[in-house]
Amino acid sequence: MKIVVIGGTGLIGSKIVAGLTREGHQALAASPNTGVNALTGEGLSEALAGADVVVDVANSPSFEPQAVLTFFETAGRNLLAAERAAGIRHHVALSIVGTDRMPDNGYFRAKVAQEALIKASGVPYTIVRATQFMEFLGAIADSSAVDGAIRLPGGMFQPIAADDVAAVLAETAIAAPRNGTFDIAGPDRAPFDRIIAQYLEAMADPRPVVQDPRARYFGGTVEETSLVPLGEARLGRISLGTWLRDHSPA
Template sequence: MRIVVVGGTGLIGSALVEALRGWEHEVVPASPSTGVDTVTGAGVADALGGAQVVVDVTNSPSFEDGPVLDFFTRSTTTVLAAEREAGVGHHVALSVVGTDRPPEAGYLRAKVAQEELVTASEIPFTILRATQFFEFLGTIADAATQEDTVTLPEGSFQPVAAADVVAALAELATGAPLGRTVDLAGPDRRTMEEFVREVLASREDPRTVATSPDARYFGTTIGDALVPAGEARIGATRFEDWLKA
Protein backbone atom coordinates (compact mmCIF):
# COMPACT_ATOMS: atom_id res chain seq x y z
CA MET A 1 0.00 0.00 0.00
CA ARG A 2 1.26 3.47 -0.88
CA ILE A 3 0.77 5.81 2.09
CA VAL A 4 1.69 9.49 2.13
CA VAL A 5 2.39 11.01 5.55
CA VAL A 6 1.88 14.77 5.31
CA GLY A 7 4.05 16.31 8.02
CA GLY A 8 6.16 13.19 7.75
CA THR A 9 9.40 14.62 9.15
CA GLY A 10 8.10 15.86 12.53
CA LEU A 11 7.88 14.12 15.92
CA ILE A 12 4.85 12.00 15.05
CA GLY A 13 5.30 11.91 11.29
CA SER A 14 8.86 10.59 11.21
CA ALA A 15 8.04 7.82 13.69
CA LEU A 16 4.90 6.94 11.74
CA VAL A 17 6.86 6.69 8.48
CA GLU A 18 9.31 4.32 10.16
CA ALA A 19 6.52 2.20 11.67
CA LEU A 20 4.61 1.85 8.40
CA ARG A 21 7.77 1.00 6.47
CA GLY A 22 8.39 -1.70 9.06
CA TRP A 23 5.05 -3.17 8.00
CA GLU A 24 6.39 -3.19 4.41
CA HIS A 25 4.20 -0.40 3.06
CA GLU A 26 5.47 2.11 0.52
CA VAL A 27 5.55 5.30 2.58
CA VAL A 28 6.23 8.83 1.36
CA PRO A 29 7.10 11.53 3.92
CA ALA A 30 5.76 14.87 2.67
CA SER A 31 6.89 18.13 4.25
CA PRO A 32 8.64 21.36 3.25
CA SER A 33 11.98 19.65 3.82
CA THR A 34 11.07 17.04 1.17
CA GLY A 35 9.80 19.68 -1.27
CA VAL A 36 6.11 19.53 -0.36
CA ASP A 37 4.36 22.69 0.86
CA THR A 38 0.68 22.14 1.64
CA VAL A 39 0.02 25.87 2.08
CA THR A 40 1.29 26.95 -1.34
CA GLY A 41 0.54 23.61 -2.97
CA ALA A 42 4.09 23.13 -4.21
CA GLY A 43 4.90 19.44 -4.73
CA VAL A 44 1.61 18.19 -3.28
CA ALA A 45 0.13 16.63 -6.43
CA ASP A 46 3.35 14.78 -7.24
CA ALA A 47 3.70 13.47 -3.69
CA LEU A 48 0.13 12.15 -3.59
CA GLY A 49 0.20 10.50 -6.99
CA GLY A 50 -0.76 6.82 -6.70
CA ALA A 51 -1.45 6.99 -2.97
CA GLN A 52 -4.20 4.87 -1.44
CA VAL A 53 -4.00 6.55 1.98
CA VAL A 54 -2.95 9.99 3.20
CA VAL A 55 -2.20 10.65 6.87
CA ASP A 56 -2.16 14.33 7.83
CA VAL A 57 -0.07 15.07 10.92
CA THR A 58 0.90 18.61 9.92
CA ASN A 59 1.17 21.34 12.51
CA SER A 60 1.14 25.10 12.21
CA PRO A 61 4.43 27.00 12.60
CA SER A 62 2.49 29.68 14.52
CA PHE A 63 -0.09 29.23 17.30
CA GLU A 64 -1.44 32.78 17.01
CA ASP A 65 -5.17 32.83 16.31
CA GLY A 66 -5.12 34.18 12.76
CA PRO A 67 -2.07 32.36 11.38
CA VAL A 68 -2.99 28.99 12.88
CA LEU A 69 -6.50 29.12 11.41
CA ASP A 70 -5.10 30.17 8.04
CA PHE A 71 -2.57 27.32 8.10
CA PHE A 72 -5.00 24.52 8.85
CA THR A 73 -7.70 25.72 6.47
CA ARG A 74 -5.34 26.33 3.55
CA SER A 75 -3.24 23.22 4.16
CA THR A 76 -6.22 20.90 4.58
CA THR A 77 -8.02 22.36 1.56
CA THR A 78 -4.92 21.84 -0.57
CA VAL A 79 -4.39 18.26 0.56
CA LEU A 80 -8.03 17.24 0.12
CA ALA A 81 -8.14 18.72 -3.39
CA ALA A 82 -5.01 16.79 -4.36
CA GLU A 83 -6.49 13.62 -2.87
CA ARG A 84 -9.61 13.95 -5.01
CA GLU A 85 -7.45 14.27 -8.12
CA ALA A 86 -5.30 11.29 -7.11
CA GLY A 87 -8.24 9.06 -6.16
CA VAL A 88 -7.09 8.59 -2.55
CA GLY A 89 -9.41 6.23 -0.69
CA HIS A 90 -8.72 7.10 2.94
CA HIS A 91 -7.80 10.38 4.66
CA VAL A 92 -6.53 10.06 8.24
CA ALA A 93 -6.14 13.26 10.27
CA LEU A 94 -4.56 13.80 13.68
CA SER A 95 -6.54 16.19 15.86
CA VAL A 96 -6.91 17.06 19.55
CA VAL A 97 -9.22 15.80 22.27
CA GLY A 98 -11.56 18.62 23.28
CA THR A 99 -12.22 20.16 19.88
CA ASP A 100 -15.83 18.96 20.13
CA ARG A 101 -16.37 21.21 23.15
CA PRO A 102 -16.67 25.01 22.75
CA PRO A 103 -13.01 26.07 22.39
CA GLU A 104 -11.74 29.49 23.37
CA ALA A 105 -8.23 28.79 22.11
CA GLY A 106 -7.46 29.84 18.57
CA TYR A 107 -5.53 26.60 18.03
CA LEU A 108 -8.54 24.46 18.91
CA ARG A 109 -10.82 26.58 16.72
CA ALA A 110 -8.39 25.95 13.88
CA LYS A 111 -8.53 22.20 14.52
CA VAL A 112 -12.33 22.41 14.45
CA ALA A 113 -12.09 24.05 11.03
CA GLN A 114 -9.74 21.32 9.86
CA GLU A 115 -12.08 18.57 11.05
CA GLU A 116 -15.05 20.23 9.35
CA LEU A 117 -13.22 20.31 6.03
CA VAL A 118 -12.33 16.64 6.33
CA THR A 119 -15.82 15.48 7.28
CA ALA A 120 -17.45 17.62 4.56
CA SER A 121 -15.28 16.19 1.80
CA GLU A 122 -16.38 13.13 -0.14
CA ILE A 123 -13.15 11.32 0.72
CA PRO A 124 -13.57 8.47 3.25
CA PHE A 125 -11.89 9.52 6.49
CA THR A 126 -10.86 8.71 10.03
CA ILE A 127 -9.95 11.40 12.58
CA LEU A 128 -7.82 10.52 15.59
CA ARG A 129 -8.14 13.00 18.45
CA ALA A 130 -5.28 12.59 20.91
CA THR A 131 -4.69 14.17 24.29
CA GLN A 132 -1.48 16.12 24.88
CA PHE A 133 1.77 14.18 24.54
CA PHE A 134 4.03 13.33 27.47
CA GLU A 135 6.77 14.91 25.36
CA PHE A 136 4.92 18.23 25.51
CA LEU A 137 4.85 18.56 29.32
CA GLY A 138 8.06 20.56 29.50
CA THR A 139 6.68 23.07 27.00
CA ILE A 140 3.50 23.38 29.06
CA ALA A 141 5.60 24.15 32.13
CA ASP A 142 7.65 26.75 30.29
CA ALA A 143 4.54 28.52 28.96
CA ALA A 144 3.05 28.69 32.46
CA THR A 145 6.20 29.98 34.21
CA GLN A 146 6.59 33.39 35.80
CA GLU A 147 9.88 33.92 37.59
CA ASP A 148 10.43 30.55 39.32
CA THR A 149 6.81 29.38 39.62
CA VAL A 150 4.77 27.27 37.21
CA THR A 151 1.08 28.07 37.71
CA LEU A 152 -1.29 25.61 36.08
CA PRO A 153 -5.07 25.35 35.74
CA GLU A 154 -7.09 22.97 37.85
CA GLY A 155 -8.95 20.08 36.27
CA SER A 156 -8.22 16.62 34.94
CA PHE A 157 -5.42 15.81 32.53
CA GLN A 158 -4.71 12.55 30.71
CA PRO A 159 -1.68 12.87 28.43
CA VAL A 160 -0.43 10.10 26.15
CA ALA A 161 2.94 8.93 24.87
CA ALA A 162 3.79 10.01 21.34
CA ALA A 163 4.67 6.39 20.57
CA ASP A 164 1.10 5.35 21.37
CA VAL A 165 -0.24 8.05 19.04
CA VAL A 166 1.98 6.67 16.29
CA ALA A 167 0.77 3.13 16.94
CA ALA A 168 -2.88 4.21 16.76
CA LEU A 169 -2.32 6.17 13.54
CA ALA A 170 -0.54 3.23 11.93
CA GLU A 171 -3.43 0.92 12.80
CA LEU A 172 -6.07 3.34 11.54
CA ALA A 173 -4.17 4.15 8.34
CA THR A 174 -3.92 0.49 7.35
CA GLY A 175 -7.55 -0.26 8.16
CA ALA A 176 -10.84 0.66 6.54
CA PRO A 177 -12.06 4.28 6.91
CA LEU A 178 -14.28 4.68 9.97
CA GLY A 179 -16.05 7.87 8.91
CA ARG A 180 -15.85 9.23 12.46
CA THR A 181 -13.53 10.48 15.18
CA VAL A 182 -11.65 8.29 17.64
CA ASP A 183 -10.33 9.62 20.95
CA LEU A 184 -6.98 8.46 22.36
CA ALA A 185 -5.64 9.16 25.85
CA GLY A 186 -3.00 7.84 28.20
CA PRO A 187 -3.76 5.31 30.94
CA ASP A 188 -3.24 7.77 33.81
CA ARG A 189 -5.69 10.57 34.65
CA ARG A 190 -4.50 13.09 37.24
CA THR A 191 -4.15 16.85 37.54
CA MET A 192 -1.84 18.71 35.20
CA GLU A 193 0.08 19.84 38.27
CA GLU A 194 0.99 16.26 39.20
CA PHE A 195 2.30 15.38 35.76
CA VAL A 196 4.33 18.56 35.40
CA ARG A 197 5.70 18.33 38.92
CA GLU A 198 7.02 14.82 38.24
CA VAL A 199 8.59 15.81 34.92
CA LEU A 200 10.40 18.76 36.48
CA ALA A 201 11.55 16.66 39.45
CA SER A 202 12.98 14.05 37.06
CA ARG A 203 15.01 16.82 35.41
CA GLU A 204 16.08 18.30 38.76
CA ASP A 205 14.30 21.49 37.74
CA PRO A 206 13.92 23.70 40.85
CA ARG A 207 10.78 25.55 39.76
CA THR A 208 7.77 25.52 42.09
CA VAL A 209 4.56 24.08 40.63
CA ALA A 210 1.18 25.41 41.76
CA THR A 211 -2.43 25.59 40.59
CA SER A 212 -4.91 28.44 40.41
CA PRO A 213 -8.59 28.57 39.38
CA ASP A 214 -7.65 31.59 37.26
CA ALA A 215 -4.71 29.94 35.49
CA ARG A 216 -5.03 29.47 31.75
CA TYR A 217 -3.70 26.89 29.34
CA PHE A 218 -1.95 28.76 26.52
CA GLY A 219 -4.32 31.66 27.07
CA THR A 220 -7.59 29.80 27.44
CA THR A 221 -9.70 28.31 30.22
CA ILE A 222 -9.98 24.55 29.86
CA GLY A 223 -11.76 22.91 32.80
CA ASP A 224 -11.80 19.19 31.94
CA ALA A 225 -11.72 19.75 28.18
CA LEU A 226 -8.34 18.04 27.80
CA VAL A 227 -9.63 14.58 28.74
CA PRO A 228 -12.03 12.39 26.73
CA ALA A 229 -15.69 13.05 27.47
CA GLY A 230 -16.77 9.55 26.50
CA GLU A 231 -15.35 6.32 25.15
CA ALA A 232 -11.67 6.45 24.21
CA ARG A 233 -8.79 4.23 23.26
CA ILE A 234 -6.16 4.03 25.98
CA GLY A 235 -2.47 4.05 25.17
CA ALA A 236 -0.24 1.27 26.47
CA THR A 237 2.51 3.44 27.98
CA ARG A 238 2.14 4.41 31.62
CA PHE A 239 3.52 7.80 32.58
CA GLU A 240 5.98 6.40 35.15
CA ASP A 241 7.45 4.01 32.59
CA TRP A 242 7.84 6.79 30.05
CA LEU A 243 9.49 8.98 32.67
CA LYS A 244 11.99 6.25 33.60
CA ALA A 245 12.82 5.63 29.96
Protein backbone atom coordinates in the same frame (compact mmCIF):
# COMPACT_ATOMS: atom_id res chain seq x y z
CA MET B 1 0.06 0.04 0.04
CA LYS B 2 1.35 3.55 -0.70
CA ILE B 3 0.71 5.89 2.22
CA VAL B 4 1.66 9.56 2.11
CA VAL B 5 2.35 11.14 5.51
CA ILE B 6 1.89 14.91 5.42
CA GLY B 7 4.22 16.29 8.08
CA GLY B 8 6.18 13.07 7.73
CA THR B 9 9.49 14.47 8.97
CA GLY B 10 8.15 15.74 12.31
CA LEU B 11 7.88 14.11 15.74
CA ILE B 12 4.80 12.00 15.00
CA GLY B 13 5.16 11.78 11.22
CA SER B 14 8.65 10.31 11.26
CA LYS B 15 7.52 7.60 13.67
CA ILE B 16 4.53 6.76 11.46
CA VAL B 17 6.73 6.48 8.38
CA ALA B 18 9.17 4.23 10.20
CA GLY B 19 6.41 1.98 11.54
CA LEU B 20 4.63 1.62 8.20
CA THR B 21 7.92 0.93 6.42
CA ARG B 22 8.73 -1.86 8.89
CA GLU B 23 5.33 -3.39 8.05
CA GLY B 24 6.24 -3.45 4.36
CA HIS B 25 4.22 -0.47 3.16
CA GLN B 26 5.49 2.27 0.85
CA ALA B 27 5.42 5.21 3.26
CA LEU B 28 6.34 8.62 1.85
CA ALA B 29 7.41 11.40 4.22
CA ALA B 30 5.89 14.55 2.71
CA SER B 31 6.87 17.94 4.12
CA PRO B 32 8.40 21.21 2.93
CA ASN B 33 11.79 19.59 3.63
CA THR B 34 11.02 16.95 0.98
CA GLY B 35 9.44 19.33 -1.53
CA VAL B 36 5.79 18.87 -0.53
CA ASN B 37 4.01 21.89 0.94
CA ALA B 38 0.30 21.60 1.68
CA LEU B 39 0.09 25.32 2.51
CA THR B 40 1.20 26.37 -1.00
CA GLY B 41 0.16 23.19 -2.81
CA GLU B 42 3.73 22.60 -4.03
CA GLY B 43 4.42 18.95 -4.84
CA LEU B 44 1.07 17.63 -3.63
CA SER B 45 -0.16 16.10 -6.88
CA GLU B 46 3.19 14.41 -7.51
CA ALA B 47 3.38 13.00 -3.98
CA LEU B 48 -0.19 11.66 -4.07
CA ALA B 49 0.12 9.98 -7.46
CA GLY B 50 -0.63 6.27 -7.02
CA ALA B 51 -1.25 6.63 -3.27
CA ASP B 52 -4.00 4.81 -1.40
CA VAL B 53 -3.99 6.68 1.91
CA VAL B 54 -2.98 10.09 3.27
CA VAL B 55 -2.12 10.64 6.93
CA ASP B 56 -2.09 14.32 7.88
CA VAL B 57 -0.05 15.22 10.95
CA ALA B 58 1.23 18.58 9.68
CA ASN B 59 1.35 21.43 12.17
CA SER B 60 1.28 25.19 11.88
CA PRO B 61 4.64 26.94 12.30
CA SER B 62 2.83 29.68 14.23
CA PHE B 63 0.36 29.31 17.11
CA GLU B 64 -0.95 32.88 16.76
CA PRO B 65 -4.74 32.41 16.44
CA GLN B 66 -5.24 33.90 12.97
CA ALA B 67 -2.07 32.35 11.58
CA VAL B 68 -2.93 28.87 12.79
CA LEU B 69 -6.48 29.14 11.45
CA THR B 70 -5.17 30.26 8.07
CA PHE B 71 -2.70 27.37 8.05
CA PHE B 72 -5.21 24.60 8.76
CA GLU B 73 -7.89 26.00 6.47
CA THR B 74 -5.58 26.68 3.53
CA ALA B 75 -3.51 23.50 3.86
CA GLY B 76 -6.66 21.48 4.43
CA ARG B 77 -8.38 22.76 1.30
CA ASN B 78 -5.27 22.22 -0.82
CA LEU B 79 -4.66 18.73 0.49
CA LEU B 80 -8.25 17.51 0.24
CA ALA B 81 -8.62 18.88 -3.30
CA ALA B 82 -5.44 17.04 -4.31
CA GLU B 83 -6.75 13.87 -2.65
CA ARG B 84 -10.02 14.02 -4.59
CA ALA B 85 -8.08 14.46 -7.83
CA ALA B 86 -5.79 11.53 -6.97
CA GLY B 87 -8.61 9.22 -5.88
CA ILE B 88 -7.33 8.79 -2.32
CA ARG B 89 -9.37 6.14 -0.51
CA HIS B 90 -8.71 7.13 3.11
CA HIS B 91 -7.74 10.40 4.78
CA VAL B 92 -6.45 10.03 8.34
CA ALA B 93 -6.01 13.18 10.41
CA LEU B 94 -4.56 13.84 13.85
CA SER B 95 -6.64 16.20 15.99
CA ILE B 96 -7.00 16.99 19.71
CA VAL B 97 -9.21 15.60 22.46
CA GLY B 98 -11.56 18.36 23.60
CA THR B 99 -10.90 20.56 20.57
CA ASP B 100 -14.61 21.42 20.39
CA ARG B 101 -14.85 22.16 24.13
CA MET B 102 -12.46 25.13 24.38
CA PRO B 103 -13.69 27.84 22.00
CA ASP B 104 -11.45 30.53 23.52
CA ASN B 105 -8.32 28.58 22.51
CA GLY B 106 -7.31 29.76 19.03
CA TYR B 107 -5.42 26.58 18.17
CA PHE B 108 -8.39 24.42 19.13
CA ARG B 109 -10.71 26.59 17.00
CA ALA B 110 -8.41 26.04 14.04
CA LYS B 111 -8.51 22.26 14.54
CA VAL B 112 -12.33 22.40 14.61
CA ALA B 113 -12.20 24.19 11.24
CA GLN B 114 -9.82 21.54 9.90
CA GLU B 115 -12.13 18.74 11.04
CA ALA B 116 -15.12 20.42 9.37
CA LEU B 117 -13.27 20.58 6.04
CA ILE B 118 -12.42 16.88 6.27
CA LYS B 119 -16.00 15.86 7.05
CA ALA B 120 -17.37 17.90 4.13
CA SER B 121 -14.69 16.85 1.62
CA GLY B 122 -16.23 13.68 0.28
CA VAL B 123 -12.97 11.79 0.92
CA PRO B 124 -13.45 8.76 3.24
CA TYR B 125 -11.80 9.69 6.52
CA THR B 126 -10.88 8.87 10.09
CA ILE B 127 -10.06 11.60 12.63
CA VAL B 128 -7.95 10.53 15.60
CA ARG B 129 -8.15 12.93 18.53
CA ALA B 130 -5.22 12.64 20.95
CA THR B 131 -4.54 14.16 24.33
CA GLN B 132 -1.39 16.22 24.81
CA PHE B 133 1.91 14.45 24.15
CA MET B 134 4.23 13.62 27.04
CA GLU B 135 7.04 15.06 24.92
CA PHE B 136 5.52 18.55 25.37
CA LEU B 137 5.26 18.54 29.17
CA GLY B 138 8.44 20.57 29.48
CA ALA B 139 7.22 23.19 27.02
CA ILE B 140 3.92 23.43 28.91
CA ALA B 141 5.78 24.00 32.15
CA ASP B 142 8.00 26.68 30.62
CA SER B 143 5.04 28.49 29.04
CA SER B 144 3.26 28.50 32.42
CA ALA B 145 6.15 29.96 34.42
CA VAL B 146 5.38 33.16 36.35
CA ASP B 147 7.92 34.63 38.78
CA GLY B 148 9.76 31.34 39.15
CA ALA B 149 6.69 29.18 39.74
CA ILE B 150 4.67 27.04 37.32
CA ARG B 151 1.06 28.21 37.48
CA LEU B 152 -1.46 25.82 35.98
CA PRO B 153 -5.24 25.68 35.70
CA GLY B 154 -7.30 23.03 37.44
CA GLY B 155 -8.81 20.10 35.64
CA MET B 156 -7.68 16.64 34.70
CA PHE B 157 -4.83 15.77 32.36
CA GLN B 158 -4.03 12.50 30.57
CA PRO B 159 -0.92 12.85 28.38
CA ILE B 160 0.06 10.21 25.82
CA ALA B 161 3.48 9.20 24.50
CA ALA B 162 4.29 10.12 20.89
CA ASP B 163 5.21 6.48 20.18
CA ASP B 164 1.67 5.42 21.09
CA VAL B 165 0.11 8.18 18.98
CA ALA B 166 2.17 7.17 15.96
CA ALA B 167 1.37 3.48 16.42
CA VAL B 168 -2.39 4.14 16.48
CA LEU B 169 -2.22 6.41 13.43
CA ALA B 170 -0.20 3.83 11.47
CA GLU B 171 -2.71 1.13 12.39
CA THR B 172 -5.60 3.40 11.42
CA ALA B 173 -4.01 4.18 8.06
CA ILE B 174 -4.14 0.54 6.92
CA ALA B 175 -7.66 -0.06 8.29
CA ALA B 176 -10.97 0.85 6.64
CA PRO B 177 -12.15 4.46 6.99
CA ARG B 178 -14.51 5.04 9.92
CA ASN B 179 -15.97 8.26 8.54
CA GLY B 180 -15.91 9.36 12.16
CA THR B 181 -13.74 10.33 15.10
CA PHE B 182 -12.24 8.48 18.05
CA ASP B 183 -10.15 9.51 21.05
CA ILE B 184 -6.79 8.24 22.27
CA ALA B 185 -5.14 9.10 25.59
CA GLY B 186 -2.41 8.00 27.93
CA PRO B 187 -3.14 5.38 30.58
CA ASP B 188 -2.69 7.77 33.53
CA ARG B 189 -5.20 10.49 34.43
CA ALA B 190 -4.51 12.97 37.23
CA PRO B 191 -4.89 16.69 38.00
CA PHE B 192 -2.94 18.90 35.58
CA ASP B 193 -0.67 20.35 38.26
CA ARG B 194 0.16 16.93 39.71
CA ILE B 195 1.31 15.56 36.35
CA ILE B 196 3.51 18.58 35.63
CA ALA B 197 4.94 18.39 39.17
CA GLN B 198 5.76 14.72 38.58
CA TYR B 199 7.49 15.65 35.33
CA LEU B 200 9.54 18.42 36.96
CA GLU B 201 10.59 16.13 39.81
CA ALA B 202 11.76 13.48 37.33
CA MET B 203 13.74 16.14 35.43
CA ALA B 204 15.33 17.45 38.65
CA ASP B 205 13.65 20.80 38.05
CA PRO B 206 13.10 22.55 41.40
CA ARG B 207 10.45 25.01 40.26
CA PRO B 208 7.28 24.82 42.40
CA VAL B 209 3.91 24.08 40.80
CA VAL B 210 0.85 26.09 41.81
CA GLN B 211 -2.73 25.36 40.84
CA ASP B 212 -4.23 28.68 39.79
CA PRO B 213 -7.87 28.83 38.65
CA ARG B 214 -7.04 31.97 36.65
CA ALA B 215 -4.26 30.27 34.68
CA ARG B 216 -5.03 29.45 31.08
CA TYR B 217 -3.91 26.72 28.71
CA PHE B 218 -2.47 28.36 25.59
CA GLY B 219 -5.10 31.09 25.96
CA GLY B 220 -8.01 28.79 26.77
CA THR B 221 -10.04 28.38 29.94
CA VAL B 222 -9.75 24.85 31.35
CA GLU B 223 -12.68 23.14 33.04
CA GLU B 224 -12.50 19.83 34.93
CA THR B 225 -12.74 17.64 31.81
CA SER B 226 -11.69 20.04 29.04
CA LEU B 227 -8.54 18.11 28.12
CA VAL B 228 -9.50 14.47 28.67
CA PRO B 229 -11.86 12.06 26.88
CA LEU B 230 -15.45 12.24 28.08
CA GLY B 231 -16.36 8.72 27.02
CA GLU B 232 -14.63 5.65 25.67
CA ALA B 233 -11.06 6.17 24.48
CA ARG B 234 -8.25 3.96 23.31
CA LEU B 235 -5.42 4.08 25.85
CA GLY B 236 -1.72 4.03 25.06
CA ARG B 237 0.64 1.34 26.33
CA ILE B 238 3.29 3.64 27.77
CA SER B 239 2.62 4.91 31.30
CA LEU B 240 3.78 8.33 32.44
CA GLY B 241 6.11 6.68 34.94
CA THR B 242 7.74 4.55 32.25
CA TRP B 243 8.12 7.52 29.92
CA LEU B 244 9.65 9.67 32.65
CA ARG B 245 12.09 6.91 33.58
CA ASP B 246 13.20 6.63 29.97
CA HIS B 247 13.51 10.41 29.42
CA SER B 248 14.82 11.72 32.74
CA PRO B 249 18.46 12.81 33.15
CA ALA B 250 20.90 9.99 33.84
